[in-house]
Amino acid sequence: xxxxxxxxxxxxxxxxxxxxxxxxxxxxxxxxxxxxxxxxxxxxxxxxxxxxxxxxxxxxxxxxxxxxxxxxxxxxxxxxxxxxxxxxxxxxxxxxxxxxxxxxxxxxxxxxxxxxxxxxxxxxxxxxxxxxxxxxxxxxxxxxxxxxxxxxxxxxxxxxxxxxxxxxxxxxxxxxxxxxxxxxxxxxxxxxxxxxxxxxxxxxxxxxxxxxxxxxxxxxxxxxxxxxxxxxxxxxxxxxxxxxxxxxxxxxxxxxxxxxxxxxxxxxxxxxxxxxxxxxxxxxxxxxxxxxxxxxxxxxxxxxxxxxxxxxxxxxxxxxxxxxxxxxxxxxxxxxxxxxxxxxxxxxxxxxxxxxxxxxxxxxxxxxxxxxxxxxxxxxxxxxxxxxxxxxxxxxxxxxxxxxxxxxxxxxxxxxxxxxxxxxxxxxxxxxxxxxxxxxxxxxxxxxxxxxxxxxxxxxxxxxxxxxxxxxxxxxxxxxxxxxxxxxxxxxxxxxxxxxxxxxxxxxxxxxxxxxxxxxxxxxxxxxxxxxxxxxxxxxxxxxxxxxxxxxxxxxxxxxxxxxxxxxxxxxxxxxxxxxxxxxxxxxxxx
DNA sequence: TTAGGGTTAG
Numbered sequence: 001x002x003x004x005x006x007x008x009x010x011x012x013x014x015x016x017x018x019x020x021x022x023x024x025x026x027x028x029x030x031x032x033x034x035x036x037x038x039x040x041x042x043x044x045x046x047x048x049x050x051x052x053x054x055x056x057x058x059x060x061x062x063x064x065x066x067x068x069x070x071x072x073x074x075x076x077x078x079x080x081x082x083x084x085x086x087x088x089x090x091x092x093x094x095x096x097x098x099x100x101x102x103x104x105x106x107x108x109x110x111x112x113x114x115x116x117x118x119x120x121x122x123x124x125x126x127x128x129x130x131x132x133x134x135x136x137x138x139x140x141x142x143x144x145x146x147x148x149x150x151x152x153x154x155x156x157x158x159x160x161x162x163x164x165x166x167x168x169x170x171x172x173x174x175x176x177x178x179x180x181x182x183x184x185x186x187x188x189x190x191x192x193x194x195x196x197x198x199x200x201x202x203x204x205x206x207x208x209x210x211x212x213x214x215x216x217x218x219x220x221x222x223x224x225x226x227x228x229x230x231x232x233x234x235x236x237x238x239x240x241x242x243x244x245x246x247x248x249x250x251x252x253x254x255x256x257x258x259x260x261x262x263x264x265x266x267x268x269x270x271x272x273x274x275x276x277x278x279x280x281x282x283x284x285x286x287x288x289x290x291x292x293x294x295x296x297x298x299x300x301x302x303x304x305x306x307x308x309x310x311x312x313x314x315x316x317x318x319x320x321x322x323x324x325x326x327x328x329x330x331x332x333x334x335x336x337x338x339x340x341x342x343x344x345x346x347x348x349x350x351x352x353x354x355x356x357x358x359x360x361x362x363x364x365x366x367x368x369x370x371x372x373x374x375x376x377x378x379x380x381x382x383x384x385x386x387x388x389x390x391x392x393x394x395x396x397x398x399x400x401x402x403x404x405x406x407x408x409x410x411x412x413x414x415x416x417x418x419x420x421x422x423x424x425x426x427x428x429x430x431x432x433x434x435x436x437x438x439x440x441x442x443x444x445x446x447x448x449x450x451x452x453x454x455x456x457x458x459x460x461x462x463x464x465x466x467x468x469x470x471x472x473x474x475x476x477x478x479x480x481x482x483x484x485x486x487x488x489x490x491x492x493x494x495x496x497x498x499x500x501x502x503x504x505x506x507x508x509x510x511x512x513x514x515x516x517x518x519x520x521x522x523x524x525x526x527x528x529x530x531x532x533x534x535x536x537x538x539x540x541x542x543x544x545x546x547x548x549x550x551x552x553x554x555x556x557x558x559x560x561x562x563x564x565x566x567x568x569x570x571x572x573x574x575x576x577x578x579x580x581x582x583x584x585x586x587x588x589x590x591x
Numbered sequence: 592t593t594a595g596g597g598t599t600a601g
Binding site for chain 2: 083086087090113114115117118121147148149150151152153155156182183184185186187188190191213214215216217218219220221222223225226248249250251252253254256257284285286287288289290291292293294296297319320321322324325327328331357358360361363364389392393396423549574575576
């Protein structure tokens with residue numbers, strides 16, 4: 001039998017690796033194992049077999065295969081079985097076959113700390129955080145103290161679960177066990193505190209870490225970027241360079257995203273020679289996607305799409321984020337046909353399948369361009385269950401087109417999927433309000449009260465000398481309120497003389513016209529713009545960040561003001577950037 | 592044999 005021959009005389013390595021790719025080769029492996037079993041004295045076989053097993057395990061793609069291997073392992077009695085079982089455990093965890101993995105783990109003899117760590121890692125990687133904590137606790141109770149390998153997983157778990165108290169307890173234990181100076185443990189702790197909003201502890205960890213390596217710096221830059229503190233992230237980036245560290249692609253991806261967030265890619269790119277895109281040391285999918293998304297959110301859809309085809313020419317495979325950015329570019333410009341084209345590209349892509357967010361983006365594009373029915377049919381034909389986000393996109397468009405009938409139908413779906421989300425309640429109430437159905441508005445308001453759903457208060461902010469000034473509607477408490485309202489009055493007069501009329505229909509309350517006008521006039525966007533005009537040097541654009549979507553009256557007003565004062569006004573709302581200049585907006589009134 | 596950082600729509 002040739003198999004036996006191979007087995008006995010050590011098959012060449014290439015053959016061993018080859019042995020695992022097809023059905024026939026599976027049969028080969030099975031025969032090989034049969035030989036092992038039937039051999040009365042198999043002393044030389046294990047070394048050959050182990051490599052086979054490991055090789056097969058590392059390439060296995062299904063539970064069925066792994067179960068088969070497990071069976072073989074159980075019937076083969078040899079000395080290195082423990083290490084193979086560990087390999088098997090890792091393979092199961094990689095495939096997220098948690099119940100089977102757990103069963104195997106429980107059956108394994110004398111688990112070592114290493115093995116416990118592998119199990120915790122498996123749960124963390126599968127994002128099953130509560131179980132991860134459970135295993136960590138069990139590990140303790142069973143007498144295996146966690147070590148410097150365990151902690152990064154556990155801290156990450158606390159971060160994900162927003163377990164502030166648990167995180168503190170873990171930190172205490174880390175100090176007690178003396179692993180607090182481990183760089184990796186410190187990195188995770190710092191991320192945890194930063195994400196909890198405890199910047200004092202995060203800064204303390206940062207300042208007291210002597211040897212900050214690149215990943216350590218990147219971690220904090222990333223957290224600031226994710227928390228919307230682009231300014232702090234960029235400061236940190238400059239400090240890092242001052243200290244002589246060379247940024248890598250991860251640093252640059254964060255920094256690029258910060259520039260996009262600050263609203264001026266051009267300006268952002270000049271911040272430092274490192275981030276001019278063409279000179280970027282590492283151009284990978286992430287940096288391309290970031291750039292495409294940056295252009296998309298700034299309304300430069302053509303540039304975004306051009307960048308996408310350029311990326312394609314360079315032979316890089318777009319990933320799901322790239323496509324999301326591309327679809328978002330189409331959606332911001334109302335490019336329906338292009339959107340359909342790119343969505344089809346995802347369907348055709350080998351390793352990609354459209355996710356919920358792609359569907360939501362597509363629904364938004366279709367519906368907001370007026371194809372409400374097509375959007376509805378698109379949802380009903382989805383191969384995966386639509387979530388509140390997908391229906392919500394359609395609901396938003398129903399508000400824009402004041403389609404109450406469809407809106408009501410969609411509202412039911414949205415509320416059944418996300419009963420406690422305040423933004424959807426507000427959308428629904430807006431649909432009724434814009435149709436003047438005040439009784440229904442009141443009903444939704446009562447529902448919100450009953451469910452303790454709170455409406456998010458809208459506010460706008462402007463940064464001045466590193467300090468963020470926040471304005472709420474009709475705010476009078478700012479030290480400059482007097483000047484702000486006076487300037488607003490003047491601007492309002494001027495705008496009216498040039499043809500501006502307050503769009504009172506956006507005031508979704510039952511009140512008199514005059515009252516509506518006065519409500520409109522004190523919207524937080526307008527206050528923030530006036531504050532910016534008073535305080536920012538004339539050469540700088542007025543940058544306003546709004547937490548919700550900009551109101552359409554403020555949008556019109558901003559266009560007028562940009563023409564009157566001859567300055568650029570940039571408003572970044574929850575959805576995108578609006579660049580107002582000479583009486584026009586970059587969104588071309590489609591948003 | 593194990594560990595830390597990245598892009599994301601509405």
